[in-house]
Amino acid sequence: xxxxxxxxxxxxxxxxxxxxxxxxxxxxxxxxxxxxxxxxxxxxxxxxxxxxxxxxxxxxxxxxxxxxxxxxxxxxxxxxxxxxxxxxxxxxxxxxxxxxxxxxxxxxxxxxxxxxxxxxxxxxxxxxxxxxxxxxxxxxxxxxxxxxxxxxxxxxxxxxxxxxxxxxxxxxxxxxxxxxxxxxxxxxxxxxxxxxxxxxxxxxxxxxxxxxxxxxxxxxxxxxxxxxxxxxxxxxxxxxxxxxxxxxxxxxxxxxxxxxxxxxxxxxxxxxxxxxxxxxxxxxxxxxxxxxxxxxxxxxxxxxxxxxxxxxxxxxxxxxxxxxxxxxxxxxxxxxxxxxxxxxxxxxxxxxxxx
Numbered sequence: 184x185x186x187x188x189x190x191x192x193x194x195x196x197x198x199x200x201x202x203x204x205x206x207x208x209x210x211x212x213x214x215x216x217x218x219x220x221x222x223x224x225x226x227x228x229x230x231x232x233x234x235x236x237x238x239x240x241x242x243x244x245x246x247x248x249x250x251x252x253x254x255x256x257x258x259x260x261x262x263x264x265x266x267x268x269x270x271x272x273x274x275x276x277x278x279x280x281x282x283x284x285x286x287x288x289x290x291x292x293x294x295x296x297x298x299x300x301x302x303x304x305x306x307x308x309x310x311x312x313x314x315x316x317x318x319x320x321x322x323x324x325x326x327x328x329x330x331x332x333x334x335x336x337x338x339x340x341x342x343x344x345x346x347x348x349x350x351x352x353x354x355x356x357x358x359x360x361x362x363x364x365x366x367x368x369x370x371x372x373x374x375x376x377x378x379x380x381x382x383x384x385x386x387x388x389x390x391x392x393x394x395x396x397x398x399x400x401x402x403x404x405x406x407x408x409x410x411x412x413x414x415x416x417x418x419x420x421x422x423x424x425x426x427x428x429x430x431x432x433x434x435x436x437x438x439x440x441x442x443x444x445x446x447x448x449x450x451x452x453x454x455x456x457x458x459x460x461x462x463x464x465x466x467x468x469x470x471x472x473x474x475x476x477x478x479x480x481x482x483x484x485x486x487x488x489x490x491x492x493x494x495x496x497x498x499x500x501x502x503x504x505x506x507x508x509x510x511x512x513x514x515x516x517x518x519x520x521x522x523x524x525x526x527x528x529x530x531x532x533x534x535x536x537x538x
Contacts, residue, residue, distance in 0.1 A: 214267065216342070218272050219339065222335065224305070227331075244312060254297055257272070261527075262386050263383075269292065287538065291534075297536055300351075302380035306473075329350075330432065350380055353469065356373040358478070360423065374478040375474055376476070378469050388465060392517075396516055399476040400475075405504050406472075407472060411466065415492045417490045418447065418485075424452070426469075439451045446472075448492070487500075491503070
């Protein structure tokens with residue numbers, strides 16, 4: 184062992200050296216994760232074969248999804264403490280091929296913001312393109328994708344599934360069991376969401392701000408904004424929400440975390456009491472936000488039945504939610520987003536990527 188390898192050597196006690204080592208390790212994990220996610224999503228598109236009569240139309244849809252995947256992966260490389268360029272994620276031949284096929288992603292990853300994190304794009308593809316309508320269909324679809332990712336991670340030296348960057352720890356679905364309709368899976372649609380599939384506190388806060396401004400329903404943005412104040416959105420009793428996590432090839436139901444119980448009054452399934460333990464992620468990280476947002480966007484009439492836990496002296500209906508979003512929340516979140524992007528030297532004009 185030479186002096187540089189000796190644990191007693193000064194390099195092991197130098198904070199700057201340790202920080203550089205940590206940053207280099209995280210960069211390598213992000214590079215490997217991005218490469219795997221891109222390759223596995225390409226494989227997903229190759230396996231999906233649409234009917235012959237709509238194949239040409241579907242090729243265009245597949246192109247748009249691949250553009251979104253490439254852009255969001257490259258975007259997180261751009262945000263990383265050690266900024267990365269698209270060519271670092273890919274071997275030379277793949278880089279040239281994808282750059283030729285999907286030039287917009289390569290041109291705009293450092294100027295335009297994504298509207299979803301990577302795993303949410305997979306969920307969107309499963310619902311809107313692959314046609315997953317029931318829980319079994321969606322779980323089967325996600326299980327197949329997760330398995331290909333796991334196999335790729337397990338065959339990659341210096342990477343494990345625990346430090347793979349673009350996985351969603353939890354997936355959730357919500358539903359509205361409309362009175363008078365059949366109370367089976369065919370009688371009501373399921374709306375799916377994923378927890379944020381990115382790492383880093385600033386990266387998560389940037390994405391939560393983007394989602395509140397660009398993607399999520401205003402009521403969900405309201406709940407996320409007021410999470411720290413314990414001010415909740417109250418859903419009609421016919422709305423249910425269920426979360427589950429993936430482990431060893433199976434999906435297991437998961438009770439809501441304290442943040443979700445703080446932000447939403449909804450029929451959580453399963454619900455295992457209310458022990459107010461702390462959680463290590465920000466309000467807005469969980470899968471419940473995305474699935475409840477999709478429910479409100481997919482069943483618009485539901486929003487008029489929302490209320491908040493504002494005190495009786497204040498308006499607490501959906502009109503009040505919209506007014507506060509327009510008057511206060513939107514501006515505050517936009518300013519927060521610009522402040523976070525400034526820390527990453529990212530343009531502050533808030534342009535969004537549109538495939």
